[in-house]
Amino acid sequence: MALREIIKKGDEVLGKKCHPVTKFDAKLHRLLDDMAETLRQADGVGLAAPQVGILRQIVLVINKQDQIIELINPEIIATSGEQYGLEGCLSVPGRYGFVKRPMVVRVRAQDRFGNTFEVEDDEITARCFCHEIDHLSGHLFDELCDRTYTVEEIDEMERQAGEKE
Numbered sequence: 001m002a003l004r005e006i007i008k009k010g011d012e013v014l015g016k017k018c019h020p021v022t023k024f025d026a027k028l029h030r031l032l033d034d035m036a037e038t039l040r041q042a043d044g045v046g047l048a049a050p051q052v053g054i055l056r057q058i059v060l061v062i063n064k065q066d067q068i069i070e071l072i073n074p075e076i077i078a079t080s081g082e083q084y085g086l087e088g089c090l091s092v093p094g095r096y097g098f099v100k101r102p103m104v105v106r107v108r109a110q111d112r113f114g115n116t117f118e119v120e121d122d123e124i125t126a127r128c129f130c131h132e133i134d135h136l137s138g139h140l141f142d143e144l145c146d147r148t149y150t151v152e153e154i155d156e157m158e159r160q161a162g163e164k165e
Helices: 026-042 123-135 151-164
Strands: 046-048 058-062 068-080 083-089 092-101 104-110 116-122
Touching (some): 026 046, 058 123, 068 116, 083 123, 092 151
Antiparallel strands (some): 083 092
């Protein structure tokens, strides 16, 4: 396994549409393993292939049980509810924004061997499914929020909210 460089906002690769994965081979398995190591090292909760410069429909999401879910050629097939919360992105370091997402998301995808499966989750994992799958169409979270904030601005907002209680 090897760490991959995480591509930052401004690089044109992040704005491109990804191609489906058609070969489920050792090269794909190496990429998935590298992405998992990169994601853990970066202390993130999700990573999409274009974030490491690969224009393929591959997403990794860490669920609430701290397990990595590998989603190849993922497609959101059902959603319900609504949540509004703070998001950040490894490709947009130091910036956060409030984004509306579904509360529950069901995804159909393939595993590293090409087997089709479905997975459903809620809250932060549902948010991650949407966020990472958006990357595959060339979209970043900051397109969905009115503005982005720094950590210091978020801390100040939390401090002010605490004073009002």
